[in-house]
Amino acid sequence: MQDPDTFHRQLREAGMRVTAPRLAVLEILHAHPHSTADVVAAGVRTRLGGVxxxxxxxxxxxxxxxxxxxxxxxxxSPVRYETRTGDNHHHLICRACGAIVDIDCVVGEAPCVVPDxxxxxxxxxxxxxxxxExxxxxxxTQADR
Known part of the structure; x- marks a missing residue:
């Protein structure tokens, strides 16, 4: 788990007030990247009650x-959110279950692929x-065959 002071600092540096819902959203997405808004909302309500x-x-x-x-x-798929920003990483998604993992730049630095x-x-x-898959x-799938 990331230090809670980091989220306070990030919010302030972005010119945003530090509020309980904002902190909860950042904490949940840090712990559960690639979550949907509904998953985040459920997590926020678990932590804070009636949000x-x-x-x-x-x-x-x-x-x-x-x-x-x-x-x-x-x-x-529904829109998903993650706290990993500021880099040009990509995603690998399972067609069967929808699991998502981060993939670092394909080649070199951003944009790491170049259009023709x-x-x-x-x-x-x-x-x-x-x-x-x-x-x-x-x-x-292999076991089912």
């Missing part, structure tokens, strides 16, 4: 806009999603 789903969505939006959270949108033609853009980030689901 509305809208409050959690507001915290997720504000923290994402300030760079404290990264919002990822895997195809066919940049159309005049200054590319500074690339978002790559690898899809496959996690070891657990792969074992189950």
């Amino acid at each position: 509305s789903t809208q409050t959690v969505y507001d915290v997720l939006r504000a923290c994402s806009e300030r760079g404290l959270l990264r919002r990822i949108e895997p195809a066919g 033609r940049d159309h005049g853009y200054r590319v500074d980030e690339a978002e790559v999603t690898f899809w496959g 996690c070891p657990s689901c792969l074992r189950k």
Whole structure:
């Protein structure tokens, strides 16, 4: 678990007030990366009691806009959030169970992949999603055969 003072500092450095819902969201996502808003909301309510789903969505939006959270949108899946920001990592997603793991840059530094033609853009980030089957689901598939 990350030192709670780190979350206080991150919020203040982002120009945000330190509130219990914001701290709870950051703590939950640090412990459970790639969680959906519903999972985060359930965790916040467990910790703090009657916090509305809208409050959690507001915290997720504000923290994402300030760079404290990264919002990822895997195809066919609800939006997910993580506290790993500031780098250009990618994701590997299991097609069977939906498990998500982080993958560091494919080659070198950000954007770590280069399009064949940049159309005049200054590319500074690339978002790559690898899809496959996690070891657990792969074992189950092989056992079913």
